[in-house]
Amino acid sequence: MGEVSRRSGFAASAIRYYEAEGLVEAHRSAGGQRQFERSVLRRLAFIRAASNVGLSIDEIRGELARLPGNRTPTKADWQRISRHWRRRLDEQIAALERLKGGLDGCIGCGCLSLRSCAFSNPDDVQAERGTGARLLPDTLRRPHPTRRTSG
Numbered sequence: 001m002g003e004v005s006r007r008s009g010f011a012a013s014a015i016r017y018y019e020a021e022g023l024v025e026a027h028r029s030a031g032g033q034r035q036f037e038r039s040v041l042r043r044l045a046f047i048r049a050a051s052n053v054g055l056s057i058d059e060i061r062g063e064l065a066r067l068p069g070n071r072t073p074t075k076a077d078w079q080r081i082s083r084h085w086r087r088r089l090d091e092q093i094a095a096l097e098r099l100k101g102g103l104d105g106c107i108g109c110g111c112l113s114l115r116s117c118a119f120s121n122p123d124d125v126q127a128e129r130g131t132g133a134r135l136l137p138d139t140l141r142r143p144h145p146t147r148r149t150s151g
Helices: 002-008 012-020 039-053 057-065 075-102 122-129
Strands: 026-028 034-036
Touching (some): 002 012, 002 039, 039 075
8 A cells, every 4th residue: 555655646545435336446455454556546647637627536437448348458448538528628728718808896705795796796696596606607616625534
Protein backbone atom coordinates (compact mmCIF):
# COMPACT_ATOMS: atom_id res chain seq x y z
CA MET A 1 0.00 0.00 0.00
CA GLY A 2 2.77 2.42 0.91
CA GLU A 3 4.53 2.00 -2.43
CA VAL A 4 1.33 2.47 -4.46
CA SER A 5 0.47 5.52 -2.35
CA ARG A 6 3.92 7.02 -2.88
CA ARG A 7 4.01 6.28 -6.60
CA SER A 8 0.46 7.43 -7.34
CA GLY A 9 0.37 10.48 -5.07
CA PHE A 10 -2.89 9.28 -3.49
CA ALA A 11 -3.25 8.86 0.26
CA ALA A 12 -3.65 5.27 1.41
CA SER A 13 -7.15 6.14 2.60
CA ALA A 14 -8.08 7.28 -0.93
CA ILE A 15 -6.74 4.04 -2.41
CA ARG A 16 -8.77 2.02 0.11
CA TYR A 17 -11.83 4.10 -0.82
CA TYR A 18 -11.31 3.43 -4.54
CA GLU A 19 -10.84 -0.25 -3.75
CA ALA A 20 -14.11 -0.29 -1.78
CA GLU A 21 -15.81 1.43 -4.74
CA GLY A 22 -14.50 -1.26 -7.09
CA LEU A 23 -12.28 1.11 -9.11
CA VAL A 24 -9.03 -0.64 -8.22
CA GLU A 25 -8.33 -4.13 -7.03
CA ALA A 26 -5.86 -5.54 -4.55
CA HIS A 27 -4.98 -9.09 -3.66
CA ARG A 28 -4.10 -10.15 -0.16
CA SER A 29 -0.80 -11.78 0.71
CA ALA A 30 -0.66 -14.74 3.09
CA GLY A 31 0.04 -12.17 5.82
CA GLY A 32 -3.04 -10.14 4.90
CA GLN A 33 -1.23 -7.23 3.24
CA ARG A 34 -2.73 -5.61 0.14
CA GLN A 35 -0.78 -6.30 -3.02
CA PHE A 36 -1.45 -4.40 -6.21
CA GLU A 37 -0.79 -5.17 -9.85
CA ARG A 38 1.27 -2.55 -11.73
CA SER A 39 -1.86 -1.64 -13.70
CA VAL A 40 -3.35 -0.09 -10.55
CA LEU A 41 -0.98 2.87 -10.97
CA ARG A 42 -2.41 3.49 -14.44
CA ARG A 43 -5.98 3.20 -13.12
CA LEU A 44 -5.19 5.65 -10.31
CA ALA A 45 -3.71 8.11 -12.82
CA PHE A 46 -6.90 7.71 -14.84
CA ILE A 47 -9.02 8.38 -11.73
CA ARG A 48 -7.02 11.54 -11.00
CA ALA A 49 -7.45 12.81 -14.58
CA ALA A 50 -11.16 11.95 -14.63
CA SER A 51 -11.69 13.69 -11.29
CA ASN A 52 -9.91 16.78 -12.60
CA VAL A 53 -12.26 16.81 -15.60
CA GLY A 54 -15.13 16.71 -13.13
CA LEU A 55 -16.39 13.15 -13.46
CA SER A 56 -18.20 11.70 -10.46
CA ILE A 57 -17.27 8.35 -8.94
CA ASP A 58 -20.15 6.71 -10.83
CA GLU A 59 -18.99 8.25 -14.11
CA ILE A 60 -15.40 7.17 -13.44
CA ARG A 61 -16.63 3.64 -12.74
CA GLY A 62 -18.48 3.66 -16.07
CA GLU A 63 -15.44 4.92 -17.96
CA LEU A 64 -13.16 2.33 -16.31
CA ALA A 65 -15.65 -0.36 -17.34
CA ARG A 66 -14.89 0.58 -20.95
CA LEU A 67 -11.23 -0.35 -20.49
CA PRO A 68 -10.13 -3.90 -21.08
CA GLY A 69 -9.71 -5.86 -17.87
CA ASN A 70 -7.43 -8.50 -19.32
CA ARG A 71 -4.76 -6.33 -20.97
CA THR A 72 -3.03 -2.98 -20.77
CA PRO A 73 -5.12 -0.27 -22.45
CA THR A 74 -3.90 0.78 -25.86
CA LYS A 75 -3.76 4.26 -27.35
CA ALA A 76 -7.00 3.45 -29.20
CA ASP A 77 -8.69 2.56 -25.87
CA TRP A 78 -7.67 5.92 -24.37
CA GLN A 79 -8.77 7.81 -27.47
CA ARG A 80 -12.18 6.15 -27.38
CA ILE A 81 -12.67 7.21 -23.76
CA SER A 82 -11.26 10.70 -24.24
CA ARG A 83 -13.99 11.47 -26.81
CA HIS A 84 -16.49 11.45 -23.94
CA TRP A 85 -14.32 13.90 -22.03
CA ARG A 86 -13.86 16.36 -24.88
CA ARG A 87 -17.54 17.29 -24.97
CA ARG A 88 -17.61 17.74 -21.23
CA LEU A 89 -14.47 19.89 -21.26
CA ASP A 90 -15.90 22.04 -24.05
CA GLU A 91 -19.06 22.58 -21.97
CA GLN A 92 -17.01 23.47 -18.91
CA ILE A 93 -14.83 25.89 -20.88
CA ALA A 94 -17.91 27.63 -22.28
CA ALA A 95 -19.48 27.84 -18.82
CA LEU A 96 -16.27 29.23 -17.33
CA GLU A 97 -16.08 31.83 -20.10
CA ARG A 98 -19.65 32.92 -19.28
CA LEU A 99 -18.76 33.06 -15.58
CA LYS A 100 -15.58 35.00 -16.30
CA GLY A 101 -17.56 37.56 -18.29
CA GLY A 102 -19.98 38.14 -15.42
CA LEU A 103 -17.64 38.07 -12.43
CA ASP A 104 -17.45 41.82 -12.02
CA GLY A 105 -21.21 42.18 -11.93
CA CYS A 106 -22.72 38.97 -10.61
CA ILE A 107 -21.81 35.34 -10.03
CA GLY A 108 -25.43 34.22 -9.90
CA CYS A 109 -25.66 33.71 -6.16
CA GLY A 110 -29.19 35.05 -5.79
CA CYS A 111 -28.16 37.33 -2.93
CA LEU A 112 -30.03 40.45 -4.10
CA SER A 113 -27.21 42.56 -2.65
CA LEU A 114 -25.97 44.09 -5.90
CA ARG A 115 -27.78 46.62 -8.03
CA SER A 116 -27.70 44.19 -10.96
CA CYS A 117 -29.58 41.53 -8.99
CA ALA A 118 -32.72 43.53 -9.52
CA PHE A 119 -32.36 42.61 -13.20
CA SER A 120 -31.03 39.05 -13.03
CA ASN A 121 -33.03 37.94 -9.99
CA PRO A 122 -35.98 40.30 -9.39
CA ASP A 123 -38.00 39.51 -6.27
CA ASP A 124 -35.56 36.67 -5.53
CA VAL A 125 -37.31 34.32 -7.98
CA GLN A 126 -34.21 32.10 -8.06
CA ALA A 127 -34.90 31.04 -4.46
CA GLU A 128 -37.78 28.96 -5.83
CA ARG A 129 -35.29 26.93 -7.91
CA GLY A 130 -33.29 25.87 -4.85
CA THR A 131 -30.26 26.79 -2.80
CA GLY A 132 -26.90 28.09 -3.87
CA ALA A 133 -25.74 29.88 -6.99
CA ARG A 134 -28.77 29.14 -9.16
CA LEU A 135 -27.60 31.30 -12.07
CA LEU A 136 -24.25 29.53 -12.21
CA PRO A 137 -24.17 27.30 -15.33
CA ASP A 138 -25.22 23.70 -14.56
CA THR A 139 -21.88 22.46 -15.87
CA LEU A 140 -20.17 24.27 -12.99
CA ARG A 141 -22.70 23.20 -10.33
CA ARG A 142 -21.34 19.84 -9.28
CA PRO A 143 -22.59 18.52 -5.98
CA HIS A 144 -20.26 19.19 -3.09
CA PRO A 145 -18.24 16.04 -2.36
CA THR A 146 -19.17 14.36 0.87
CA ARG A 147 -16.70 12.62 3.09
CA ARG A 148 -17.12 8.98 3.87
CA THR A 149 -16.75 8.12 7.49
CA SER A 150 -16.01 4.72 8.86
CA GLY A 151 -18.64 3.60 11.20
